[in-house]
Amino acid sequence: MTDFNRRTLLTGAAATAAFGALPTWQARAQAANTVRIGVLNDQSGLYRDVNGPGSVACVRQAIQDSGVTARGINVEVVVGDHQNRPDVGATLTRQWIDRDNVDVILDVPTSSVALAVNTIVRERNKIFLNSSAATSDLTGAQCSPNTIHWTYDTYMLAKSTGGAMVRAGGDTWFFLTADYAFGHALERDTSNFVRQAGGRVVGGVRTPFPGTDFSGFLVQAQASRAKVVGLANAGGDTINSIKQAAEFGLTRRGTKLAALLMFISDVHSLGLETAQGLVCTETFYWDLNDRTRAFTRRVLPNMPGGSLRPGMGQAGCYSAVMHYLKTVAEMGVPAARASGVDTVNRMKAQPTDDDAMGQGSIRPDGRRIQPSYLFEVKSPRESRGPWDYYKLLQTTPAEEAFRPIAEGGCAFLRT
Template identity: 70%
Template sequence: MLTDRRGLLAGAAALGVSPLLGRRAGAQAGPTLKIGVLNDQSGVYRDISGPTSVACVRQAVQDAGSRGFQVEILSADHQNKPDVGSNIARQWIDRDGVDVIVDVPNSAVALAVNGVVREKNKVYLNSTAATADLTGPQCSPNTVHWTYDTWMLARSTGGAMVKAGGDSWFFLTADYAFGHALERDTTAFIKAQNGHVVGAVRHPLSNTDFSSFLVQAQASRAKVIGLANAGTDTVNAVKQAAEFGLTRRGTKLAVLLMFINDVHGLGLQAAQGLVCTETFYWDLNDRTRAFTAKVKPHLAGNMPAMSHAGCYAAVLHYLKAVGDMGAAQAKASGAEAVARMKAMPTDDDCFGKGSIRADGRKIHPSYLFEVKTPAESKAPWDYYKLLQTTPAEEAFRPLAEGGCPLVKS
């Protein structure tokens, strides 16, 4: 049985967290696991995390069924601030007894939470933060990085653009850990294929005016403008690039991280022809359609993106592991719970069969999509056509190349 406790931030609350309000379901035997969904409830990443992630976690708990323990769900808004996010994580663990923290868009916040969870020996199931450092130098025995990362995005989208002739690049980069990592990883693939980067400019998170940055990009005469950002930053940059007529002059936009929710915000007229990489698409196969049909009534008009699907799948697999090892043991040691997750094969409706490596990287295929034209789209949210599939064993950085201290040489 699921007990739902929703905690949202209030500006005047100590540590940025409001009192947690909710109702407790009827008494049930067994210990109680507490899952905290920590994400952006009100800012630039709300549509790709926010309430939809909470709904998908709730669905995972429901689908896991009765396993002899209760589950409570808490949620909070980290405001895209590492200090706020780490303070919430500490308070959840120390005061509220939270066992698992899920989602955490914004790589700077994710890296901070990663350290707190390791210190406290709890579990961190990352879905929406992209930095590949979480399975590299900052890898932890308490963390699973589920959905995508900067290395995978750079290889798939960036690599495809270079192969198509885009051998000179100018980056518009979100100025924090995620943007820096995405620019770094994409640059490595560009150079490996004899391309070059002619320039870059960094913009603040939640930016609204990209005009000066686009002027610099245009002046560079690069064949490709790489957008190393996400959420509404990406939407604003694409819209303003169209207003400047950059693509009409032959310049290509490489949207290195884009979600179906971003396409919806742009509209097909503006987004048509853009290429992006995702690891989940609601209309990919029968299983993804079945998952979407089940969760969609709870999403208030939104649709699940890969970030939301990762929250669902990661929590479902965690609960399977807890059922296998026992809730008391899982609560006592997050590292042991993650070790059990790694020892078990994964299988869910969003990503199919897969596995979790020693560095915490969840392995599954990635998909390169092109956004349909308005004429090609036959129904609401019918936005993608599949260009290529990268097999699971090739989609992510090789285990030996990440520099994770958990990987034996």
């Protein structure tokens, strides 16, 4: 997916190709009123179902729902596969910004890729709307005035899921950690909450990313006699870890699994028979309320297979684009494109509100805050039908869900 024409989906300006080239003056006017959004994610690997084409579908739905095309604003969407490699993600980002005039980089699962994108976007004074990379360093040590961290992060996941497990008696932990930036950050943040609650981390192992065979690591986890095995991984790694733990009989021996980042597509892949009883934290669930159900009905026909329910990373893409396009419409395209920092500051100055993620706000450090939800996966008997997978255990208010701004150490706030 390196050719620009193959990676570009046009919305608003799409009719141009059907009716021939526009006159020069009209083409210039259209170009002056066009914004370009680059959706950068895993289109072919272990995060494909978590993000991939589903994120693109949610972005296109946001463009339609925003109504900006009726106001004469053209929106072009460029799609790229970063293959979960920082070098590939960095190369695409530079090409998009320097050659293809992309204004916004969006989504970017895999924290190592996101941290690379974060640096480039700041250098070019563009915008990074991160929906799917989890590292809390994006609003801490690596914070940027050009970046908004939208959907979730390792601090929030650790506090909600990790905290719940400790309160339920899981006071000794062993970590299976994906060996890259996201896994390290999730293990770090969860370990801090375990220790603060009086628990202990008795061991851990760094697993290759991506991984397929976790059996040897699970033997080490069992030998540690930890009450909880924390899975500091995601996507296919989480699915394989849980399946192999079930096959190995780890949970039958009394050990609890803490899926520190799990998506509804993971539950679907596992099946309720295997996933039942697991707890996870999300900021979106398609069946949470009337607004989330309405959003899901609109986007569902364009989701992969016409049946995959959007997960929180994909819903976050919708929410972020809705707020960005609202800001573009208020500022005007030339002003919004002129400075990424100015546009981000404008986005921070007003509350967010959309059907997918509901109401929220964006802090000065770029952290979008909203409530987080702790869910338990239903048993097959409890489920009422397809994709009815979660029951809500608790809600953490927005002001408590994420790391306090004073604890993040965001450097640009001090300058």
